[in-house]
Amino acid sequence: MKIFADENMPLVREFFADVGEVTLFNGRTATASELAEADILLVRSVTQVDEPLLAKNTRLRFVGTATIGMDHIDLAYLGKRNIAFSSAPGCNAQSVVEYVLSSLWCLAERYQWQLSNKTVGIVGVGSIGSRLAAALTAMQIPVLLCDPLRAEQQSDFVHTDFTSLCQQADIISFHTPLVKAGSYPTKHLLNSECLARLKPSCAVINASRGAVIDNAALLAAQQIQRRPLVLDVWEQEPDILLPLLPYCDIATAHIAGHSVEGKARGTEMLYQRCCQLLGIAPTVTLSQLLPVPAVEKLQISANFGLPDVQSVARMLYDVQRDDALFRHHIEGKGFDWLRKSYPARREFSALQLVGQATPAWLGQLGFNSQ
Numbered sequence: 001m002k003i004f005a006d007e008n009m010p011l012v013r014e015f016f017a018d019v020g021e022v023t024l025f026n027g028r029t030a031t032a033s034e035l036a037e038a039d040i041l042l043v044r045s046v047t048q049v050d051e052p053l054l055a056k057n058t059r060l061r062f063v064g065t066a067t068i069g070m071d072h073i074d075l076a077y078l079g080k081r082n083i084a085f086s087s088a089p090g091c092n093a094q095s096v097v098e099y100v101l102s103s104l105w106c107l108a109e110r111y112q113w114q115l116s117n118k119t120v121g122i123v124g125v126g127s128i129g130s131r132l133a134a135a136l137t138a139m140q141i142p143v144l145l146c147d148p149l150r151a152e153q154q155s156d157f158v159h160t161d162f163t164s165l166c167q168q169a170d171i172i173s174f175h176t177p178l179v180k181a182g183s184y185p186t187k188h189l190l191n192s193e194c195l196a197r198l199k200p201s202c203a204v205i206n207a208s209r210g211a212v213i214d215n216a217a218l219l220a221a222q223q224i225q226r227r228p229l230v231l232d233v234w235e236q237e238p239d240i241l242l243p244l245l246p247y248c249d250i251a252t253a254h255i256a257g258h259s260v261e262g263k264a265r266g267t268e269m270l271y272q273r274c275c276q277l278l279g280i281a282p283t284v285t286l287s288q289l290l291p292v293p294a295v296e297k298l299q300i301s302a303n304f305g306l307p308d309v310q311s312v313a314r315m316l317y318d319v320q321r322d323d324a325l326f327r328h329h330i331e332g333k334g335f336d337w338l339r340k341s342y343p344a345r346r347e348f349s350a351l352q353l354v355g356q357a358t359p360a361w362l363g364q365l366g367f368n369s370q
């Protein structure tokens, strides 16, 4: 069995050693000839999997993407060729939530906000959006939720339509897939018209897909009146609209989901799916492979409260580190270098908070407490 995997997929050899022979490739530059012999193709978000890429391969049985997003996969074409497919739903949802929380804490410090006085509009309330809503609610921060598809399916879902959310939110955070057609497209969901509807001070956070915001319209709006802005994703990565950078409070290279756990879970999910497809029993689990975190346990007292969470979270992750890396290296080394050389970052759950009375809401933020 020949397995071809993106070179930026962690632990792929460890997981797949017993399944077949693993060959690594550059996901950004992969060609049809390079992948012609693959039985199993494992990609990340940077590889367009479509007819031109698979035209020379007649033996492919399975394509897996170790990501949540699937906008780089031509599902109709895979279906036509009868090639099985899997993504890794939810694999790095917690990582994205931690990125957004860290961004909110950073903006709150910079602009001296009391976050509990701000209403956060969450657009797209699936794995990431709903976890984020739970975390913010635990922190007593009001939220508005916008997800028309959920509203259609779930009568008890409290939906705020996008136009009203734009008018009411103090902070708006995008967590939709990139959808180009259908009843609820998200391409350029935030366009010049919607930007004009936002409160002038409304902060914008995008850690979904770059094209959910019209980047040229965003730049034009920022040049007229600057609002707080956090961008993890950009249109046309890796050749992004660099003039936007001075107008960002936080700018990063599509790494919101790049926690150690988030990336590794993606690989594990594809491994499990492959084993199922091939009828073999999985022998490797993520817990066997994850490195021991630098700090494993922290004793907290009965005085531990909401204001202390930020200090503990900062031990594990501060988005300002990634923003500094981005500003320093983007012009010299580029977008993909920043992603490839991303420093290890553990999720909140890697740190066990122990104490007599650990508050229940710590779990809502993703901490491991007992």
Ligand SMILES: NC(=O)C1=CN([C@@H]2O[C@H](COP(=O)(O)OP(=O)(O)OC[C@H]3O[C@@H](n4cnc5c(N)ncnc54)[C@H](O)[C@@H]3O)[C@@H](O)[C@H]2O)C=CC1
Pocket: 068, 069, 070, 089, 090, 092, 093, 096, 123, 124, 125, 126, 127, 128, 129, 146, 147, 148, 149, 150, 175, 176, 177, 178, 179, 184, 185, 186, 207, 208, 209, 232, 233, 254, 255, 256, 257, 258
């Ligand atoms: N920056 C990063 O590193 C990462 C980015 N992502 C992006 O985040 C997206 C969301 O991830 P999940 O929450 O796990 O996906 P999900 O599929 O669990 O949830 C997405 C939600 O968006 C909703 N939605 C779709 N169209 C909408 C619209 N027009 N308006 C409002 N809501 C809409 C869907 O109904 C669904 O509930 C992914 O598709 C991916 O593109 C995901 C992981 C990491």
Ligand SMILES: O=C(O)C(=O)[C@H](O)COP(=O)(O)O
Pocket: 008, 044, 045, 046, 066, 067, 068, 069, 070, 092, 254, 256, 257, 258
């Ligand atoms: O899961 C997704 O969707 C993402 O956007 C990933 O976190 C991005 O990871 P790469 O595949 O671009 O490394």
